[in-house]
């Protein structure tokens with residue numbers, strides 16, 4: 001067993017591992033990089049997709065009153081007038097007259113804010129001005145005002161404008177929810193913290209439509225559900241906390257809002273928001289589009305604009321969360337240490353590593369056959385290079401929860417060694433029990 005576990009990962013350690021093992025690369029790196037944009041490598045894309053699937057199942061799979069959609073990123077420009085984003089979605093920004101760096105005024109230290117000096121070079125700062133966070137572009141080939149469209153800054157609006165379509169086609173009744181995962185864009189000032197805050201990111205949002213009189217009940221319900229979800233995802237509970245928005249923090253659409261925060265290496269920060277958006281969005285879309293977005297309760301005959309409880313999680317921010325939470329360096333014995341990512345098995349990029357002890361005497365072929373068999377159930381990785389200990393370390397570093405080793409005994413009695421990432425325990429089992437044992441262990445998985 002491990003003698004010492006170091007759990008306080010630094011951002012430098014994370015960034016370095018992500019690059020080294022193919023999780024995340026700087027965008028356009030060969031051209032010197034594009035600040036605050038990141039690319040997901042072979043391991044990163046698997047991790048991100050697995051988290052997306054985990055969330056999707058937790059929403060549309062576990063509730064028969066939640067359905068999904070996938071709306072376009074580009075929407076009618078009126079959507080963003082109705083939603084209040086054209087008017088309200090801005091940050092107060094200041095520029096340094098000397099070094100030209102730009103800062104969010106509300107993020108400046110008290111000292112720099114009052115003396116109006118640049119935190120970087122000491123130069124004089126400009127007056128603050130509101131800067132809208134939406135990216136705009138032009139639809140079609142003519143650059144005229146009439147053709148301006150925005151890249152969506154939240155996926156939620158694609159759900160609101162489809163409220164009636166979904167209602168009419170899915171035979172849902174209130175209360176019910178619509179879930180969506182997709183890209184969102186914000187022209188943010190992002191200088192540090194890797195993939196935490198980026199201009200292009202992904203969100204996993206669910207809008208739950210309810211009767212206005214039941215908003216407290218459903219708000220509490222979704223706060224609880226979302227907390228449980230993170231425990232199921234394998235996040236340590238002592239790294240999570242709720243933070244209620246004060247009046248100065250509330251978004252323009254929100255009556256009440258709680259963040260679920262995670263303790264990142266750079267402090268407690270928002271991972272997800274649970275918002276009571278009231279009837280704000282549907283009411284405004286009704287007004288701006290001239291369409292009737294009221295709901296008719298057939299049982300009571302009541303017609304009303306539903307309230308919305310929103311759960312809004314960052315997908316790319318969850319990638320950073322699970323990486324921060326999973327990363328550990330531990331000393332195995334006096335000589336050897338290892339870096340291990342303790343991902344929940346359901347989200348690990350590779351579920352099973354398969355190794356022949358040696359390449360010769362038919363062991364490689366046997367191992368390849370076993371690996372091919374396992375492919376239909378799990379994501380697998382075959383590795384025959386180097387000492388077996390080193391092959392285990394390589395899998396530990398990308399968070400592979402199970403490794404299967406084929407040796408001479410396998411040829412005789414059709415058994416293999418199954419090795420568990422977290423405990424490093426090894427057990428001997430028949431080949432035809434590998435899949436079942438892995439499934440059982442995954443189901444019982446609890447982060448230690």
Ligand code: GAP
Nearest residue numbers: 154156196197198201271272273312313314317
């Ligand atoms: N629809 C509501 C909404 O968008 P938000 O609090 O602005 O609410 C929700 O964003 C979540 O989206 C955040 O908790 C965060 O996880 C993620 N997010 C927001 N801006 C982000 C950015 N610039 N980079 C990465 N993730 C971001």
